[in-house]
Amino acid sequence: MRLRHAVGLSAAVVSAVVGLPLPAVAAEPAAVIYVDNSPSAGCDDHGTGTAAKPYCTVQVAADAALPGQTVQLAPNSEQLGDLVITRSGEIGKPITFRGSPFTGINDYTQPSISPKSRNPVRLTNVHDVVVTGLGLPTVELSGSSRVELSQNWYEEVGESLRPAVAVSGQVEQITIERSVFYHTRGLVIGAGAQHTTIAANQFSMSAGVAIDITDAPDTVVNNNTLTGGLTQGLALKGASAGSAIVNNIVNGSSVSVSAAAATGTRLDYNIVHPVQGLPAYTWADRGYQSPAELNGATGQGAHDIDHAITFENAFLPLAVPTLDSNAAIDSADPLPVRGTFTDLVGNGPTDHPLVANGGPNSSFRDRGSYEVQGLLSVELKAAGTVHPAPTGPGPLTVDLTAEAFNQWGGALTYTFDFGDGSAPLTTAEKTVRHTYLKTGGFVPKVTVIDTRGGRKSDAVDFPVNVTSDSQLTLSLTGHAMNQRDPLGFQVDATGTTSPWAITSYTFDFGDGTTPVTNNVGRAEHAFAEPGTHTVKVTVTDDSGQTRSGDLPVTVNYDAAGFKALSPTRVLDTRWPGAQNHKLGPGETWNLNVRYPSATGGATVVPPGATAVVLNLTATEGTQNSFLSAYPTGGARPITSNVNFGPNQDVANLVTVPVGPDGQVTIRNNAGTVHVVGDVLGYYSPYTDQWYQPVAPARLLDTRTTGTPLGQDSSRRLKIAGQGGVPADATSVVLNITSTESSANSFFTAYPAGSALPVYGSNLNTVPGRDIPNQVVVPLGADGSIDIYNHVGTAHAIVDVFGYYTPNGKGRFVPVVPTRLLDSRDNGGAKLGPGGTRTVTGVPAGAMAAAVNLTATETEQKTHLIAWATGSARPDTSNLNASPNLDVPNHATVPVDAQGRFDLFNNAGNTHVVADLFGYYQAW
Incomplete structure (x- = not known):
C-alpha cells in the first residue's frame, strides 16, 4: 500500500502597530515525521524528519513527536534499535506510529522493529498513542490509557519467554485489534486493566494461552481467530466481571471463565472446538463438554457452535476459512459491544451468496477475524503500447490492466487513479489506456468493487516513468x-x-x-x-x-589468519562410486573444499576463505609422476606438490588458494594414481589466529633417547614453552620426520588429550628411508601434541618453525602457485655437499613464505635446510632426500626483508625445486 502523506499548512494573520516590531509566528509542526534508513533515503537523525531528509532511527522520531503527528516508517524497512515511547498525544490528536497496515491477503510489507537486544517495545505512562502497521517483537504496555495497537504482526524471535503483548498496571481503554500473533506466547492482560478491547486478531500459536486475562473488568473479546497447538485458547480469570466474549473462533482449544469473572459477563456466537475428550468450556470453575451443555446449565453460549473450522492453505499463515466452513460464515452477532466493524485486512461484512444468513435478523457478519470474500485479490499491471515496459519519453501511452480474482462471479467495477493528477476513471472494463503528458514517475492504482460490498485495491509494483527524450548513457x-x-x-x-x-x-x-x-x-x-x-x-x-x-x-587476496581444523577427509578416489576413479595422465579433479560431497555437503571451509591447507596423499601410482594443486579456473601452473613413484604412498602438506565456488583443482601428470585429501585448516580474513615464525628449533629426536615410537601407540610432546612457542599459542607449524622405520606405516599428529582422528595421517613411513612432512596441528589444553605410529616401530624427529596465536604478527597472503627456483633450468648445476643457494622472489617485507621444496636427481641420502638469508643456519631439516627419488616437502620458511631465503644441502649432489604458494606479511 502506498500512503498519501498529509502536509500540515498554517496561515497566520498579524496586525502591525506603528513603532512596534511584528510578533514572531511559530510554524505549525508537520503532520508527518518520516523514518527511512534505506541506503537511498539520505536519512539524518540530526534533522527534522522531512520526506526529503527523513530520520534514520524511529527512537529519534518518537522522542520528537508531538500530539497529532504521525511517525511514518518506510515499507519493508527494519529498525534494529530499541523503541521506548514516552510522549503522549491528546484526545482527538494522538501520536501515531504508522507502518504499512494490511490491505490484502498477501500484503506483508510492514516495517519491522527488531532490537538486537531483543528488548520489547515499551509504552509506559502514556496516553493517546496509536501503533499500527508494524512488525514487532514483543510489546510491554503499562500505566497508560487510550492506546491502540492495530494491524501489527507479532512473531516469536529466538527463545523469548515474554508474551507478544503484555498489559499491566492501571490502564484503561486499550485497544488491540486486527493484528497477527504468529508463533508467539500470546496476549496477557494483567490486573488493573479496565475497558480493554481485543478484536479481529488472529492467534496462530504453537503452544500456550492465546488470550490470558486476569482482574480486568469490562474486557471485550470479539471476532478473534485462535488456532494451532494451544494449551488454552482464552482464559478470563479473577475479577474480570462485566466482560464479553463474542464472535470468536477457538479451534482445537477451550474457553475458561472464572467464578469471579462470570458475573455480568456475556459469552455468545463463538465457535469452540476443543481437543477430543477435554471440556470446551470452563464457566465459574466448572467444565462443560459442549455449547448445549453450557447453555443448559448457565444460559451462556446460546448461539455457540462446536465445529472444526478448516483454513485455506493458499493463504497461510493467515487463517482464512475455506468456502465450506459455513459455520463461521454469515452467522455472527453484527453488533458487538465494542471493537472494529472491519476484519483483519479491512473487509466489511460481506454477504456470501451460497450461505443462508444466520445472524440476528438475518444479518451476515462472519465469526472470527476474517470476513470471507468472493473478491479475493487484484493485481494491477502497466505496459507500454509501443514497448513492453511503461517507460519512455512523453507523451507516453500506457495500458493498465487489473486482474481480479472473484470466486463468486458477478460484475465488477474498476476505478483507476492514474497518479498524475488527472481525474480517476470508473469503468466496467479491466483494461484502460492512458496517455501521460508530464515527465516524472507516476504510481497508478485501481480499486475494484463487487456487487456484494467486497473491495480490493492495488498499485503497480514499479512506477510509470515518463522521461525527456535523450540518449542511452552508460555508467559503470x-x-x-x-x-x-x-x-x-x-x-x-x-x-x-x-x-x-x-x-x-x-x-x-x-x-x-x-x-x-x-x-x-x-x-x-x-x-x-x-x-x-x-x-x-x-x-x-x-x-x-x-x-x-x-x-x-x-582484485587481490585479503591478508588472512588461520583456523586449524580436526582432519576432515574430503577426497578419497578409492571410495566406491561411479564418480571416484584413479586420475589418469593429465587428468584433473575439481575438489569442492567448501561443501565437499564427502561430508554430505556440510561446510568445511567457509565462504570468504582465501586458502586451504590440505594433506594430500598419492597412492597406488603406476609410474613416476607428480600432483599439482591450484585454484580452479586459473591457468595450470608449472609447480608441483606431491612427487611419487610406482606403488609408493607419498603424503605432503599443501597450501593452495581457494578458487571460485570453493574449488581447488588437483592434476596428475603421468600414469594413474589414487588421491586422498584431508583438510587440516584454512586461511580467512575473518579469523583471529595470526602466524608468528620462530628460529627453527629441534624439539624431539627419539634417536637420542633410544626409544622409537611403538606399534599402535602415541608419544606426547610438550610444545608450548619450547623453541620460542608461548603458552597462548593455539596451533603450531612443525616438520616431522620418520627414520629407521621397521614397516610401512604412518604417523598422525593431533592435539594432546583428544581422540585419535579417524582420518588424517600426516606422513607415510617406509623402511630404509627418511620421510619428512610439515604439519599444522592444534595444541591440546596443556600445550602438547600426541604423535601416533600405526605399525612397527619408527624414530621421530620434530622441528618447530612457527605458531599461531591472537597476538601473532603474520597475515597470510596466498599467491598463484609460482616457481621460484629450479636448479635444472638452462643446464644449471646441482647443489653440492655443504652447498648453499639463495632463493629470491618472495615479496619484500614478508616475514615468511609457504613453499614446496622438491629434491630431484639426488645422488646420495641427504637433507635440506631452509632459513632466512643473513641469519644463522639452524640445526633442523626441511626435507630428507634419497637417491633416484623425487622427494617433496612443504616448508614455512622465514625470509629476510628482501624476501630471500637460503637452501643448504648436507651431502652429495642434488637438484632443488622451490615453489611459492603464499607469504606472511607483518601487521
Whole structure:
C-alpha cells in the first residue's frame, strides 16, 4: 500500500502597530515525521524528519513527536534499535506510529522493529498513542490509557519467554485489534486493566494461552481467530466481571471463565472446538463438554457452535476459512459491544451468496477475524503500447490492466487513479489506456468493487516513468565482494540512463568465462587469479540503442589468519562410486573444499576463505609422476606438490588458494594414481589466529633417547614453552620426520588429550628411508601434541618453525602457485655437499613464505635446510632426500626483508625445486 502523506499548512494573520516590531509566528509542526534508513533515503537523525531528509532511527522520531503527528516508517524497512515511547498525544490528536497496515491477503510489507537486544517495545505512562502497521517483537504496555495497537504482526524471535503483548498496571481503554500473533506466547492482560478491547486478531500459536486475562473488568473479546497447538485458547480469570466474549473462533482449544469473572459477563456466537475428550468450556470453575451443555446449565453460549473450522492453505499463515466452513460464515452477532466493524485486512461484512444468513435478523457478519470474500485479490499491471515496459519519453501511452480474482462471479467495477493528477476513471472494463503528458514517475492504482460490498485495491509494483527524450548513457561502478569468494567482485551498471526501459545488461568479465546477461543491472563474479581484469558491459534499451564500455577491475587476496581444523577427509578416489576413479595422465579433479560431497555437503571451509591447507596423499601410482594443486579456473601452473613413484604412498602438506565456488583443482601428470585429501585448516580474513615464525628449533629426536615410537601407540610432546612457542599459542607449524622405520606405516599428529582422528595421517613411513612432512596441528589444553605410529616401530624427529596465536604478527597472503627456483633450468648445476643457494622472489617485507621444496636427481641420502638469508643456519631439516627419488616437502620458511631465503644441502649432489604458494606479511 502506498500512503498519501498529509502536509500540515498554517496561515497566520498579524496586525502591525506603528513603532512596534511584528510578533514572531511559530510554524505549525508537520503532520508527518518520516523514518527511512534505506541506503537511498539520505536519512539524518540530526534533522527534522522531512520526506526529503527523513530520520534514520524511529527512537529519534518518537522522542520528537508531538500530539497529532504521525511517525511514518518506510515499507519493508527494519529498525534494529530499541523503541521506548514516552510522549503522549491528546484526545482527538494522538501520536501515531504508522507502518504499512494490511490491505490484502498477501500484503506483508510492514516495517519491522527488531532490537538486537531483543528488548520489547515499551509504552509506559502514556496516553493517546496509536501503533499500527508494524512488525514487532514483543510489546510491554503499562500505566497508560487510550492506546491502540492495530494491524501489527507479532512473531516469536529466538527463545523469548515474554508474551507478544503484555498489559499491566492501571490502564484503561486499550485497544488491540486486527493484528497477527504468529508463533508467539500470546496476549496477557494483567490486573488493573479496565475497558480493554481485543478484536479481529488472529492467534496462530504453537503452544500456550492465546488470550490470558486476569482482574480486568469490562474486557471485550470479539471476532478473534485462535488456532494451532494451544494449551488454552482464552482464559478470563479473577475479577474480570462485566466482560464479553463474542464472535470468536477457538479451534482445537477451550474457553475458561472464572467464578469471579462470570458475573455480568456475556459469552455468545463463538465457535469452540476443543481437543477430543477435554471440556470446551470452563464457566465459574466448572467444565462443560459442549455449547448445549453450557447453555443448559448457565444460559451462556446460546448461539455457540462446536465445529472444526478448516483454513485455506493458499493463504497461510493467515487463517482464512475455506468456502465450506459455513459455520463461521454469515452467522455472527453484527453488533458487538465494542471493537472494529472491519476484519483483519479491512473487509466489511460481506454477504456470501451460497450461505443462508444466520445472524440476528438475518444479518451476515462472519465469526472470527476474517470476513470471507468472493473478491479475493487484484493485481494491477502497466505496459507500454509501443514497448513492453511503461517507460519512455512523453507523451507516453500506457495500458493498465487489473486482474481480479472473484470466486463468486458477478460484475465488477474498476476505478483507476492514474497518479498524475488527472481525474480517476470508473469503468466496467479491466483494461484502460492512458496517455501521460508530464515527465516524472507516476504510481497508478485501481480499486475494484463487487456487487456484494467486497473491495480490493492495488498499485503497480514499479512506477510509470515518463522521461525527456535523450540518449542511452552508460555508467559503470564496481566493488569487491570477498565475503563469499576471495576474489569476488560486483560490477554495477544500474546508474545507466535512458529515456526507454533497459532490456538487457551483458557482462563479459574478460577471463574466458561465459558472459552473464540479465535485466538487473548488476553481476557478481569470482575471478580465479588476482590482478587487473577488463570487464566489458553492453547495455540495450527498448528503442534498440546499445552502449558498451570497459571497467578495469583489480582484485587481490585479503591478508588472512588461520583456523586449524580436526582432519576432515574430503577426497578419497578409492571410495566406491561411479564418480571416484584413479586420475589418469593429465587428468584433473575439481575438489569442492567448501561443501565437499564427502561430508554430505556440510561446510568445511567457509565462504570468504582465501586458502586451504590440505594433506594430500598419492597412492597406488603406476609410474613416476607428480600432483599439482591450484585454484580452479586459473591457468595450470608449472609447480608441483606431491612427487611419487610406482606403488609408493607419498603424503605432503599443501597450501593452495581457494578458487571460485570453493574449488581447488588437483592434476596428475603421468600414469594413474589414487588421491586422498584431508583438510587440516584454512586461511580467512575473518579469523583471529595470526602466524608468528620462530628460529627453527629441534624439539624431539627419539634417536637420542633410544626409544622409537611403538606399534599402535602415541608419544606426547610438550610444545608450548619450547623453541620460542608461548603458552597462548593455539596451533603450531612443525616438520616431522620418520627414520629407521621397521614397516610401512604412518604417523598422525593431533592435539594432546583428544581422540585419535579417524582420518588424517600426516606422513607415510617406509623402511630404509627418511620421510619428512610439515604439519599444522592444534595444541591440546596443556600445550602438547600426541604423535601416533600405526605399525612397527619408527624414530621421530620434530622441528618447530612457527605458531599461531591472537597476538601473532603474520597475515597470510596466498599467491598463484609460482616457481621460484629450479636448479635444472638452462643446464644449471646441482647443489653440492655443504652447498648453499639463495632463493629470491618472495615479496619484500614478508616475514615468511609457504613453499614446496622438491629434491630431484639426488645422488646420495641427504637433507635440506631452509632459513632466512643473513641469519644463522639452524640445526633442523626441511626435507630428507634419497637417491633416484623425487622427494617433496612443504616448508614455512622465514625470509629476510628482501624476501630471500637460503637452501643448504648436507651431502652429495642434488637438484632443488622451490615453489611459492603464499607469504606472511607483518601487521
